[in-house]
Amino acid sequence: MTDIPEVxxxxxxxxxxxxxxLEEKGIDRPLLVGIRTGGVWLAEALHARLGLIEPWxxxxxxxxxxxxxxxxxxxxxxxxxxPFETEDRDLVLVDxxxxxxxxxxxxMNELFDYGRPSSISLVALIDLGERELPIQPDVAACPLxxxxxxxxxxxxxxxxxxxxREVRA
Amino acid sequence: xxxxxxxxxxxxxxxxxxxxQLTGDGQLRHFITLDGLDLVMLTDILDTADSFxxxxxxxxxxxxxxxxxxxxxxxxxxxxxxxxxxELAAKRLSADVLNLDISTSATSKGETLSDTLLNLEAMxxxxxxxxxxxxxxxxxxxxxxTPGVAIINAGDGRxxxxxxxxxxxxxxxxxxxxxxxxxxxxxxxxxxxRVARSQIRxxxxxxxxxxxxxxxxxxxxxxAESLGCTIEYDMRRGMADLDVVIxxxxxxxxxxxxxxxxxxxxxxxxxxxxxxxxxxxxxxIVMHPGPINRGVEIESAVADGPQSVILNQVxxxxxxxxxxxxxxxxxxxxxxxxxxxxxxxxx
Numbered sequence: 175m176t177d178i179p180e181v182x183x184x185x186x187x188x189x190x191x192x193x194x195x196l197e198e199k200g201i202d203r204p205l206l207v208g209i210r211t212g213g214v215w216l217a218e219a220l221h222a223r224l225g226l227i228e229p230w231x232x233x234x235x236x237x238x239x240x241x242x243x244x245x246x247x248x249x250x251x252x253x254x255x256x257p258f259e260t261e262d263r264d265l266v267l268v269d270x271x272x273x274x275x276x277x278x279x280x281x282m283n284e285l286f287d288y289g290r291p292s293s294i295s296l297v298a299l300i301d302l303g304e305r306e307l308p309i310q311p312d313v314a315a316c317p318l319x320x321x322x323x324x325x326x327x328x329x330x331x332x333x334x335x336x337x338x339r340e341v342r343a
Numbered sequence: 344x345x346x347x348x349x350x351x352x353x354x355x356x357x358x359x360x361x362x363x364q365l366t367g368d369g370q371l372r373h374f375i376t377l378d379g380l381d382l383v384m385l386t387d388i389l390d391t392a393d394s395f396x397x398x399x400x401x402x403x404x405x406x407x408x409x410x411x412x413x414x415x416x417x418x419x420x421x422x423x424x425x426x427x428x429x430e431l432a433a434k435r436l437s438a439d440v441l442n443l444d445i446s447t448s449a450t451s452k453g454e455t456l457s458d459t460l461l462n463l464e465a466m467x468x469x470x471x472x473x474x475x476x477x478x479x480x481x482x483x484x485x486x487x488x489t490p491g492v493a494i495i496n497a498g499d500g501r502x503x504x505x506x507x508x509x510x511x512x513x514x515x516x517x518x519x520x521x522x523x524x525x526x527x528x529x530x531x532x533x534x535x536x537r538v539a540r541s542q543i544r545x546x547x548x549x550x551x552x553x554x555x556x557x558x559x560x561x562x563x564x565x566x567a568e569s570l571g572c573t574i575e576y577d578m579r580r581g582m583a584d585l586d587v588v589i590x591x592x593x594x595x596x597x598x599x600x601x602x603x604x605x606x607x608x609x610x611x612x613x614x615x616x617x618x619x620x621x622x623x624x625x626x627x628i629v630m631h632p633g634p635i636n637r638g639v640e641i642e643s644a645v646a647d648g649p650q651s652v653i654l655n656q657v658x659x660x661x662x663x664x665x666x667x668x669x670x671x672x673x674x675x676x677x678x679x680x681x682x683x684x685x686x687x688x689x690x
Contacts, residue, residue: 234394237406237669244680246370246673247408249387253397287403 181334184299184315188216189223191313192266192297201264201293207231207256209281212270212328216299219334220268231256233267238280254284261289270328272298275309300326300336363485365674367681372674373485373494374667376503377544385512385548391666392513392659398435399662408669409438412469416442418497419475424633424657425497425507429472432664441468456480457487464489469675470668471495478502478537491679493671495664501537507632508541510663512549514656515587518628522546526584528555528575531591531613531640532562538632539591543570557581558613561603578613582622589630590615593640606639616642620650628652 178184196204205228208217217230236251267281282294301314320326320338329335364373364380371384398406414433418426426442433440445459463471470493473481478500485494498504512522519525527546533539533556546554554572556563567574575581582588593609603609615629629641629651637643646653 237394237398237408242408242673243676246676247391247669249391251391251394253394255397283407287401287405289402 178300178316178318178336178338181299181328181336184336185216185219185223185334188297188299188313188315189220191315192220193224195295195313196266199264199293199295201295203228204264204266204295205231205258205260206266206268207233207281207285209267209269209277210234210252212299212330213268215328215330215334216270216297217268218331220297229257231258233281233284235277235280235284238284240276240280256288259289260285260291262292265291265294266297267294268297270298271300271302271326272296272309272311272314273302273304275305275307278309279307299328302326363482366678368677370674370677371667371670372678373481374505374671375481375485375494375496377505377508377541377548378503380548382548382550385509385545388509388663388666388670389513389516391670392509392662395435395662395665396659398665399658405435405437407437409433409436409469409672412438412672413467414438414440414470414472414668415463415466415468416440416472416497417445417463417474418443419445419473419480420498422474422497424660425474428657428660429495429497429506429664432661432668433470433472435661436665436669438470438668441466456484460484460488464492468492470672472497472668474498476500490682491675493668493675495667495671498537501535501540503541504537504632505541505545506660506664506667507538508545509667510656510660511542511589511630511632512545513659513663514630514652515628517655517659518652519586522549522551525551525586526553526555527551527587527589528557528581528585529589529591530557530578530581530615532593533558533567533591534562534564535594536591542589543572547571555581555585559603578619579622582619585623585627587628587630588615588620588623589632590635590640592632592634593636595636595639610639614638614640614642615645617644617648620645620648626650630656633657 206217206221208214208230210232214232221230232255234252234254236248278296295312297313298311299315301311301317302320323341325339325341327337329337364375366372398404416426416429430440430442471484472495473484474497480499481494481496488494496503496505529539529542543554555575556567556572557575557578627650629645631641631653635641635646
């Protein structure tokens with residue numbers, strides 16, 4: 175059994191690390207953008223903790239995935255929702271788990287279709303390693319090494335919990 | 344080869360199309376008729392289109408889903424709106440688009456439909472969007488085309504115009520929230536209208552309370568009663584309690600066929616004017632697949648009025664066509680994966 179802290183503990187850590195990161199970068203008006211579904215829950219939680227005034231955004235990357243030729247279209251796609259102008263703004267992408275980096279690549283491609291942001295940073299709750307692209311989180315709460323037969327997922331929204339599941343090979 | 348416009352042949356055709364247009368696990372792989380597509384599938388199409396509407400509101404209205412794929416618009420019958428919205432939809436999905444106006448090209452030089460198709464397949468096309476004056480043509484093409492190529496019906500004869508019907512459903516859902524309890528009338532030349540046939544099917548599948556057909560007897564199909572609709576010959580009476588009124592274009596060429604006394608007479612009896620619209624519910628929306636004949640089936644003040652959603656229909660047409668094209672391509676991807684698995688199992 176892999177041991178990871180409870181979500182509130184992880185969120186405290188994520189909040190502190192994100193604050194430090196934004197301060198170091200001199201970003202005082204970040205716009206949070208969560209990747210559906212887990213990333214949106216986290217973006218909402220971080221939004222409250224950072225006391226941001228402007229709304230957070232929600233991204234559904236289904237139309238930007240790089241595996242359409244293999245698995246086709248996600249049948250449960252919902253509209254992305256960015257209720258702000260992204261031009262020349264500092265965006266903070268939020269996702270629950272980062273592994274290959276392909277989701278983040280798709281998310282960045284989508285973000286650029288809304289305009290040219292000043293910067294994009296990346297926040298992930300759990301970092302599984304196993305990267306397939308040169309993409310790294312700027313802030314992560316917890317590294318995690320899983321055996322091949324296990325998967326990790328954020329469940330929520332109330333309460334948020336990290337779930338590790340066995341998968342058959 | 345292509346079957347004639349015979350209702351009996353058509354219904355057999357529709358039965359065959361059901362299997363033809365779905366993969367083994369029920370995904371869309373061609374889009375030929377709404378017949379045989381259930382509530383879940385129609386709702387999936389509307390939901391996916393909703394996401395594409397959001398894409399259409401962005402600075403860059405393009406997603407990479409069909410990047411590197413080739414879509415051929417194969418129009419054997421002329422069209423402006425349908426062809427241009429299909430073209431725009433394919434381009435917004437990042438596909439390469441080839442527009443072939445067949446009525447002025449190869450077939451007029453004596454090439455058969457099959458040969459034209461073989462040539463287009465040799466260009467490694469991934470999807471044919473087909474409009475044809477003969478009912479059943481897209482079905483025929485779907486049956487004979489190489490596996491992996493998706494066929495989308497952009498209107499065939501008097502048979503079906505499923506993307507038009509679905510963009511109408513999207514427009515209704517946007518304005519009314521859901522289909523529950525709605526009373527919807529289709530007015531005008533039902534007999535010659537493939538749009539009406541598809542609309543009736545869609546409305547019934549999505550579960551409206553009533554589909555009402557309002558037309559003179561000469562413009563109703565002989566089997567009108569068996570379609571499960573209410574029939575009304577008097578438009579003034581037929582406007583009562585309506586939530587949605589869909590006007591059909593009066594095809595002027597029909598006037599010559601002695602089906603109607605005169606344009607003026609038709610407008611007086613079946614044209615939608617301010618006075619008749621006032622007999623419907625106050626929030627009744629007015630729809631029309633276009634092109635509209637002002638003063639023939641609809642008054643300008645109504646077409647341009649606050650209850651008209653005619654231009655929303657055009658915008659929604661792009662989103663619906665993006666949804667159907669990406670879903671059909673997705674089904675073809677699933678199909679190909681299944682064929683590869685079957686091959687591997689054989690070896």
